[in-house]
Amino acid sequence: MMRAWIPPMLLALSGSAVAAGQIFQGSPGTAAALLLAFLALAGVNSPLIFPRSIDAQEAQRRSAVDGRPVVFWRPGCTYCIRLRIRLGRSARQAHWVDIWRDPAGAAAVRAANDGNETVPTVIVAGQPHTNPDPAWVRGQLSSSV
Structure with missing residues (x-):
């Protein structure tokens, strides 16, 4: 931490x-x-600047219920900062997991990225997307509401 x-x-x-x-x-x-x-x-x-992080298991459970994306991130990542800023207020709708605070989140990111901890990794409907376009993520957030 x-x-x-x-x-x-x-x-x-x-x-x-x-x-x-x-x-x-x-x-x-x-x-x-x-x-x-x-x-x-x-x-x-x-x-x-990031919404409150939860652990990976809880994020995946919530995502299964409400269909919102799970965003895996880590502090200091410029691509994560870019995603957060470009999402604006809608960023609060996603489930955010800090991989430095949650070993299970880091493991999920490594599993999705051939062993690399590449963030941001966004999981939508069980499919991982590494460093997606913020406009696409915003579209996923608006379609899940």
Whole structure:
């Protein structure tokens, strides 16, 4: 669970160091802008922008009942971030599984991707789709509601 927070914490600490350097050089405006940019990057790379994760077994059970897709992801994955941002508010309709927190989720992703933990992997009606187009996933979400 802690390793999900390593990239955002490193970005926040790096931003603080760079901003401190700019302040010592007499550029407080530049320091504030750089700190805000680093904090924005830290926020985007944190698990906070994703809907609450559940375990793979529960996600598959819920998907069988309501027909919604299961999205396997991990923090720091740029393709996962892209999918999450492009889905917008409809992302909450999917069942999200963090493979770093759920070993069964990681195993499901490896089984679908020839032993690789390639994310995002979206499972719709029992069929895995690796790094699908966000527009396609949005279509799957709207058809399942």
